[in-house]
Amino acid sequence: MKFDSIKYFFNDALKSIKRNKTLSIASVATVAATLFILGVITLTMVNVNKAVEQLGSKVEMKVFFKDEITEKQKTSLKKTLDEIEGVKEVNIETKEQALEKVKEQLNDNAGVLTAGLETKNPFPGSYTVKVNKPEVIDVIVAAVKDAEGVESIADARDIIEKVSALTNSVKVVGAVSFVVFIIVSLFLIGNTIKITVYSRKREIGIMKYVGATDWFIRWPFIIEGVMLGIIGGIISTIILSIVYNLLVSKLPSQALMGFSLIGVSYVWKVVIWEFILAGTFIGTVGSIISMRKFLKV
Numbered sequence: 001m002k003f004d005s006i007k008y009f010f011n012d013a014l015k016s017i018k019r020n021k022t023l024s025i026a027s028v029a030t031v032a033a034t035l036f037i038l039g040v041i042t043l044t045m046v047n048v049n050k051a052v053e054q055l056g057s058k059v060e061m062k063v064f065f066k067d068e069i070t071e072k073q074k075t076s077l078k079k080t081l082d083e084i085e086g087v088k089e090v091n092i093e094t095k096e097q098a099l100e101k102v103k104e105q106l107n108d109n110a111g112v113l114t115a116g117l118e119t120k121n122p123f124p125g126s127y128t129v130k131v132n133k134p135e136v137i138d139v140i141v142a143a144v145k146d147a148e149g150v151e152s153i154a155d156a157r158d159i160i161e162k163v164s165a166l167t168n169s170v171k172v173v174g175a176v177s178f179v180v181f182i183i184v185s186l187f188l189i190g191n192t193i194k195i196t197v198y199s200r201k202r203e204i205g206i207m208k209y210v211g212a213t214d215w216f217i218r219w220p221f222i223i224e225g226v227m228l229g230i231i232g233g234i235i236s237t238i239i240l241s242i243v244y245n246l247l248v249s250k251l252p253s254q255a256l257m258g259f260s261l262i263g264v265s266y267v268w269k270v271v272i273w274e275f276i277l278a279g280t281f282i283g284t285v286g287s288i289i290s291m292r293k294f295l296k297v
Contacts, residue, residue: 031232
């Protein structure tokens with residue numbers, strides 16, 4: 001393809017965008033809205049996945065002892081726990097330590113509320129087990145639930161299940177919203193190209209008459225669609241980065257519950273390229289679909 005032809009295609013596409021300003025602006029706005037939703041979904045999923053990883057690295061579970069457990073049974077239980085792949089650390093907490101921890105949590109009320117508990121301590125001893133990933137919890141439960149000296153097991157599976165359910169909900173809602181906006185974007189870009197084709201029907205006929213090939217006629221319209229898609233992608237990146245930066249800077253640390261969010265630089269390093277590719281795809285497909293249906297060349 002010659003340079004003069006490429007230059008002609010781009011100039012023709014720019015002229016067409018200027019001629020149909022209203023529809024072009026509507027197309028860009030719809031693409032930007034679509035990709036903004038995609039960006040929100042992407043950032044939400046990345047942060048949720050990061051939170052799950054952080055939760056997994058902090059997950060602890062308690063294996064409580066029966067009062068009559070022997071030292072031999074404790075040793076055997078610890079050995080079983082240590083041998084499970086994914087277990088980071090196993091620490092013992094005696095009945096006395098458990099009582100002291102409760103006193104610390106009660107602060108000034110400890111004396112009144114724990115009076116007499118030293119002689120009849122109701123708190124069981126336990127092993128605190130730290131794991132690398134939440135999936136290990138099921139393995140641990142299966143391995144020690146029926147072990148001698150084990151009273152009960154407390155774990156954080158309910159929290160993990162809720163986070164997983166939230167992740168799945170975000171995926172479903174996001175996917176449906178994204179598909180709807182993709183269809184609307186394709187429709188608007190297709191209409192923009194269709195109107196351009198109709199307004200230039202006579203010119204296209206003359207071009208064919210003098211020997212212009214089908215693709216020579218098609219390329220300006222494809223480039224026009226791609227331009228609209230890319231402009232929408234860039235605009236959505238700018239808006240997303242501003243909104244996300246405000247969210248990260250204004251969100252109270254208490255609301256994050258100890259979790260950290262990814263930095264706004266992620267938008268410019270990763271999301272922008274997703275947007276440019278998606279915008280190019282939307283523009284190209286919208287143009288091609290429109291021409292196949294309405295441009296008889």
